[in-house]
Each structure stands twice: as structure tokens, then as C-alpha cells.
Amino acid sequence: MSELLSTQQIDQFKTRLAALEHPRELVVDLLLAVQENHGWVPDRGVELVAGMLGLTPLEVEEIATFYDKIYRRPVGRYPIHICDSVCCWSRGGEAIAAHLQQVLGIGMGETTADGLFTLLPTCCLGGCGRAPAIMVGRRFYGPLQTADVDRILAELRREATS
Amino acid sequence: MKRTPQLLFKNRRPGETVWLRDYEQTGGYQGLKKALRELQPEQLRALVKDSGLRGRGGAGFPTGVKWSFFPADQPGPKYLICNCDEMEPGTYKDGELLQADPHQLIEGMIIAAYALQTESGYIFIRYAYREQFDHLRRALAEATAAGYLGRNILGSGFSFELHVHGSAGRYILGEETALLNGLEGKRPNPRSKPPFPAVRGLFGRPTTVNNVETLANIQHIVNGGAAWFKGLALTAKGAGTKLYGLSGHLERTECFELPVGIGLRELIADYGGGVWRGRNFKSCLPGGASTPFLSAAELDVQLDYQTLEAVGSRFGTGCVTVFDDRTCMVAVTLNLTRFFARESCGWCTPCRDGLPQVAWLLEKIETGQGTMDDLQLLKSQQRNISGTSFCALADGAMGPVDGLLRLFEQELIDHIQKGACPFERNQASGLRSQV
Ligand SMILES: Cc1cc2nc3c(=O)[nH]c(=O)nc-3n(C[C@H](O)[C@H](O)[C@H](O)COP(=O)(O)O)c2cc1C
Ligand code: SF4
Ligand code: FES
Numbered sequence: 001m002s003e004l005l006s007t008q009q010i011d012q013f014k015t016r017l018a019a020l021e022h023p024r025e026l027v028v029d030l031l032l033a034v035q036e037n038h039g040w041v042p043d044r045g046v047e048l049v050a051g052m053l054g055l056t057p058l059e060v061e062e063i064a065t066f067y068d069k070i071y072r073r074p075v076g077r078y079p080i081h082i083c084d085s086v087c088c089w090s091r092g093g094e095a096i097a098a099h100l101q102q103v104l105g106i107g108m109g110e111t112t113a114d115g116l117f118t119l120l121p122t123c124c125l126g127g128c129g130r131a132p133a134i135m136v137g138r139r140f141y142g143p144l145q146t147a148d149v150d151r152i153l154a155e156l157r158r159e160a161t162s
Numbered sequence: 163m164k165r166t167p168q169l170l171f172k173n174r175r176p177g178e179t180v181w182l183r184d185y186e187q188t189g190g191y192q193g194l195k196k197a198l199r200e201l202q203p204e205q206l207r208a209l210v211k212d213s214g215l216r217g218r219g220g221a222g223f224p225t226g227v228k229w230s231f232f233p234a235d236q237p238g239p240k241y242l243i244c245n246c247d248e249m250e251p252g253t254y255k256d257g258e259l260l261q262a263d264p265h266q267l268i269e270g271m272i273i274a275a276y277a278l279q280t281e282s283g284y285i286f287i288r289y290a291y292r293e294q295f296d297h298l299r300r301a302l303a304e305a306t307a308a309g310y311l312g313r314n315i316l317g318s319g320f321s322f323e324l325h326v327h328g329s330a331g332r333y334i335l336g337e338e339t340a341l342l343n344g345l346e347g348k349r350p351n352p353r354s355k356p357p358f359p360a361v362r363g364l365f366g367r368p369t370t371v372n373n374v375e376t377l378a379n380i381q382h383i384v385n386g387g388a389a390w391f392k393g394l395a396l397t398a399k400g401a402g403t404k405l406y407g408l409s410g411h412l413e414r415t416e417c418f419e420l421p422v423g424i425g426l427r428e429l430i431a432d433y434g435g436g437v438w439r440g441r442n443f444k445s446c447l448p449g450g451a452s453t454p455f456l457s458a459a460e461l462d463v464q465l466d467y468q469t470l471e472a473v474g475s476r477f478g479t480g481c482v483t484v485f486d487d488r489t490c491m492v493a494v495t496l497n498l499t500r501f502f503a504r505e506s507c508g509w510c511t512p513c514r515d516g517l518p519q520v521a522w523l524l525e526k527i528e529t530g531q532g533t534m535d536d537l538q539l540l541k542s543q544q545r546n547i548s549g550t551s552f553c554a555l556a557d558g559a560m561g562p563v564d565g566l567l568r569l570f571e572q573e574l575i576d577h578i579q580k581g582a583c584p585f586e587r588n589q590a591s592g593l594r595s596q597v
Contacts, residue, residue: 021365022346022347022365024346024347024348025327025345025346025347026347027347028327028328028329028330028344028347029328031330032328032330053347062349063347063348063349063350066332066349066350066507067289067329067330067331067332068330068331068332069289069330069331070330070331084497084500084501085251085252085451085497085501086251086252086410086447086451086483086494086497086498086501087251087252087409087410087415087483089497090409090410090411090483090485090489090494091410091411122331123249123251123333123501123504123505124249124250124251124252124253124451124501125290126248126249126253126254126257126288126290126291127254127257127290128251128252128253128254128407128409128415128481128483129254129258129407129408129409129415129416129417130415131409131415135290138289138290138292140290
């Protein structure tokens with residue numbers, strides 16, 4: 001399991017924090033940095049961030065759990081956010097969601113046994129002109145047909161083993 | 163098709179981003195120079211007021227009027243914030259602008275900061291706009307190196323520092339007071355208004371929040387003047403151009419810069435390439451997920467604030483989502499209501515408890531389980547929720563429900579009487595669209 005924040009990152013954040021009148025404005029930055037290293041934010045991550053900001057873990061937790069792109073539970077290496085908002089829905093988003101569930105053999109909120117993929121519904125990705133769309137990690141894909149989904153999954157599997 | 167002068171999309175090329183040198187070559191940062199050299203802050207605020215520019219983030223408040231409430235002369239820290247949360251379904255114009263031309267926003271913000279005398283600013287940007295976030299960071303570094311940002315900008319004595327804050331999801335962050343809490347690192351529920359952000363905003367200090375597109379217009383107003391800007395619109399009361407992001411059942415779902423006041427029919431036919439698959443227009447959301455539907459009877463409306471209000475809807479974000487004649491409007495409204503219910507921040511009862519109930523009623527009707535009593539309940543819920551929530555999210559959620567009840571009540575009744583959705587499910591949901 002990777003470390004939550006590298007020593008270098010901790011030093012950089014400390015420098016930034018020291019220059020701020022209101023250090024807690026970096027709470028989302030810190031949580032996202034932990035997530036980038038670790039894949040998700042474990043309890044230890046909440047405690048680490050709280051300690052750096054002089055907050056209680058509970059104060060950090062109520063922020064962490066508000067945002068849907070901060071994962072407080074383990075997710076696969078590639079979290080797949082499937083847009084289910086109206087423009088994607090109007091152009092076949094449900095078929096994309098059904099196809100992903102079928103080929104990966106998992107439901108929404110679940111992770112594949114190999115730890116690679118998690119399926120998560122999401123609201124509009126801001127790519128409504130390229131609907132239907134998904135976001136894998138922070139990469140946007142759209143407009144999609146089911147064949148594109150197969151190609152993307154194959155690419156990601158290749159990327160994961162290389 | 164008359165060609166519209168391009169201000170905001172002037173530099174846009176498919177797949178490219180304009181950086182500082184190219185931006186300057188097409189007149190970039192001239193507006194800033196002019197503003198700093200020739201105009202006093204109060205003159206700038208008056209200019210923006212005269213231009214008739216209205217906020218492009220959805221509420222449409224006149225920007226100059228908002229700025230006139232701002233205590234620009236009050237000493238101490240004050241903040242200018244750009245709202246690039248852009249999470250209302252159908253809306254993707256700010257993302258397109260920042261993809262193409264990040265300096266445009268930065269220049270607009272520096273001029274706005276000078277007009278409001280704020281020395282510090284933030285650009286708040288949503289999680290999904292990772293590329294735009296990176297573009298902004300690079301453009302900010304370029305602008306700082308060129309002396310457009312930082313201390314004593316271009317020798318004017320005015321200083322402004324600008325930061326980018328990347329968010330982590332949730333539509334409610336776009337509401338300006340929730341955004342302020344988010345920026346402060348607090349749980350981002352909305353705050354009560356008053357006090358308005360101009361009085362007590364970020365860190366308790368005077369703050370103005372404006373949309374990306376609003377701010378990007380400022381240098382064009384400085385360069386071209388208020389009368390010219392007003393004249394760009396096709397309606398008597400309108401002003402400027404608008405970014406129209408098209409989506410839904412159109413042949414071409416792209417984003418165009420066109421005059422405020424363009425006709426809906428023309429937008430759909432000439433720019434959207436018409437309704438897809440040779441089908442007919444049934445309805446649209448004229449300005450994002452929170453704007454009441456229009457029907458084919460309103461196709462001749464001009465897209466502007468007053469004109470859309472006159473037909474019971476709103477200009478909103480100017481991003482139009484079209485539905486063809488095989489679409490079930492109950493299903494569309496159910497999808498929209500589920501979005502709002504899921505994105506509710508949970509702070510107040512009408513929204514937290516009311517929206518799931520509306521979704522449940524719509525689901526019941528859509529699946530053929532609904533009764534005429536459910537229809538009455540739906541109507542009373544719509545009345546109960548409208549105007550009673552703590553922030554505007556739940557009001558916005560009632561926009562499409564209001565449109566459904568006003569324009570498509572017969573469709574609700576058909577579902578109830580038939581005991582099933584009268585539309586072919588595959589076609590209504592678009593499921594067959596991929597074959
Ligand atoms: C639920 C909700 C979401 C909003 N989302 C956005 C948004 O993503 N972008 C935006 O500019 N304004 C959004 N607004 C409007 C802002 O509260 C605010 O009015 C706007 O940023 C002001 O800028 P403008 O006057 O330049 O339009 C939202 C409002 C509500 C109630
Ligand atoms: S209407 Fe109430 S519950 Fe809904 S988002 Fe606003 S404050 Fe939160
Ligand atoms: S509705 Fe899917 S990206 Fe906007």
C-alpha cells in the first residue's frame with residue numbers, strides 16, 4: 001500500500017500552509033493529494049489531514065463525505081464514473097451503463113475482483129455535447145457506443161499490466 | 163445565416179488552446195491596458211452597468227448593478243471569485259471557453275478586480291475539468307511572468323493575485339454561498355442570505371462571485387464600448403453574445419457563440435443541424451436542467467431573459483437540450499428530479515425530503531402504478547417546495563416539474579389511464595439510439 005503523502009509533499013504543503021491566514025482552505029487539496037497517492041482516503045488519511053490543519057478528524061470527515069469525488073472506501077484502480085444526467089440519458093447513457101455492468105460482471109458501486117474497475121453513477125460531466133459520456137479516473141470519454149466501451153476497457157487493462 | 167461577431171470564441175480552434183503569445187497577437191490584454199490607463203474603477207463599473215451585461219451563471223442578475231452594491235472603497239481584504247462549477251446538466255459552455263482560451267477569463271478577472279478594487283481572487287473549478295484546471299495554472303503563470311498579475315500591474319499601482327481552486331464534485335458547490343464555504347474548507351452547505359457576499363463573503367469579507375462567461379465579456383466591453391455591446395443582441399432589451407451549448411436530440415451537439423436574442427427555431431435548424439433522425443421537435447430545456455420546458459408552440463421565441471420569462475421559462479445558462487417527438491416527458495422529468503434529489507445538500511426539509519417524494523411520484527406514474535391522486539399530490543408538492551427552500555436548488559428542481567404539469571399534463575394522465583408508459587421504452591430512453 002502506497003504512502004499517503006510523501007515527505008516531499010508534506011514539506012510542500014507545510015510551506016503553503018504557513019503562508020496562509022486560513023490554512024483549512026487547503027483541506028480539499030490535501031484530501032485529493034492523499035487520494036491520488038493511495039487511490040482512496042482511508043481513516044488514516046483523514047487523521048493525517050486533520051493533524052496538518054489543526055482540525056479534528058470529525059471536522060475533516062464532514063468535508064470528505066460531502067464530496068462525491070473523494071472516495072472514503074476502497075475503489076478500483078480505475079473508478080468509472082458513468083454520467084446518468086439528462087443529455088447522456090437522452091442519447092443512450094443507460095445502454096452504456098448496462099453494457100459496463102454486463103461486461104465487468106459488477107453492479108453500481110462495486111469493484112471487479114481483479115481490483116481494476118469500480119462503477120459509480122455520476123451527474124453531468126460537463127461534456128453534454130459529447131454524450132453519452134463517462135469519466136475514468138479524471139479522463140473524459142465521449143460520445144460512446146458500446147464498442148468504444150470495450151476498446152477503452154481493453155486499453156486500460158493493457159495500461160495496468162505494462 | 164448571418165455570421166455573428168465572435169468575441170468569446172474568437173480564438174477557438176478545434177482541439178487547440180491559445181497561450182499568451184497568440185492571445186496577445188489577436189488583441190489580448192489590450193482591454194486591460196486600456197482599463198488601467200484610461201478608466202477609473204467607478205467609470206468601469208458604470209460602463210459595465212451601461213452595457214446591459216447580465217450574469218451568465220444562470221440567475222441573470224445585471225452584472226453592473228451587482229458591482230454597484232460592492233463596497234469597492236472599503237479598506238482591507240476583498241475578494242473576486244469566478245464560478246466555474248458548471249454542473250447543471252446540459253451546461254458545458256464555460257468548460258469549452260476555458261479549453262480554448264484561458265487568458266480570456268484571466269484578463270476579464272483582472273479588469274473586474276480593478277473595477278471592484280479587490281486584491282485577491284479565486285477561480286473555483288469543478289473536478290471533471292481537469293484539463294481546464296491545468297490550462298488555467300499554465301496561463302496564470304504566463305500572465306504573472308508577463309506582469310499582468312501580481313504587484314503593481316503594468317505600473318498602474320494596482321495589485322491582484324489570482325488562485326485556482328479545484329473542487330471534488332457536487333452540484334451545490336455552484337451555489338455561490340456553498341461555494342464560499344467550499345473555498346474556506348468548510349462543509350459546503352449554502353449560507354443564509356442576507357448578509358449577501360458583497361457584505362460578508364469569503365472569510366467574512368466583501369466578495370463578488372461571477373460566472374466564467376460573465377467575466378470573459380468584460381474586456382470586450384472595455385474595448386468596444388457599452389453601446390456596441392448592447393447592439394450585438396437581437397432584442398431591444400438584450401445585450402451581447404451568448405455561448406449556446408447544444409445537447410440532446412440534435413444532429414449537431416456543439417457550442418456556438420451567437421447573439422443574445424437568436425430564435426430557438428434558427429438555433430435548432432441552422433446550428434444544431436435540426437432534430438436528429440429526421441424527427442420532430444417536441445420540447446427543450448432552454449437554459450439548463452432547472453429551466454421549465456418549452457413546447458413546439460414556443461419555437462419562435464427569441465432566446466433572451468425577458469422573452470423566455472414571458473413564455474414561462476428562463477434563459478438560465480443558455481445551454482439548450484432538445485427532445486424529439488418520441489420522448490416521454492415524464493421520463494425526462496424523472497431523470498432531472500433524480501439528479502436534483504441526489505445533489506440536494508440535505509440542509510432543509512422541502513428539498514431533502516420533498517425532492518425524493520417528487521421523484522417517487524414520477525417514478526410511480528412513469529411505471530404505470532400512478533393514480534389521479536398521485537397527480538394531485540405531485541401538484542401540491544410542486545407548490546409546497548417552490549419558494550420554501552433554503553437555497554435556489556429546490557426551486558430550480560421545480561422548474562421542469564412546473565413545465566411538465568403546465569405543458570404535458572395530458573401525458574401524465576395517459577400514463578395513469580393506460581397503466582403504463584405510452585411511449586416505447588427503448589425509444590423514449592434513447593436505449594436504441596446506438597444501433
Ligand atoms: C444549485 C445552484 C447551482 C449553481 N451553479 C452555478 C454554476 O455552476 N456556475 C455559475 O456561474 N453559477 C451557478 N449558480 C449561480 C450562482 O449562485 C451565482 O448566481 C452566479 O455564480 C453569479 O454569477 P453571474 O452573476 O455572473 O451569473 C448556481 C446556483 C444554484 C442555486
Ligand atoms: S434547497 Fe436546502 S437542502 Fe436543497 S441544496 Fe439548498 S440548502 Fe441544501
Ligand atoms: S449530461 Fe452527461 S455530460 Fe452532461
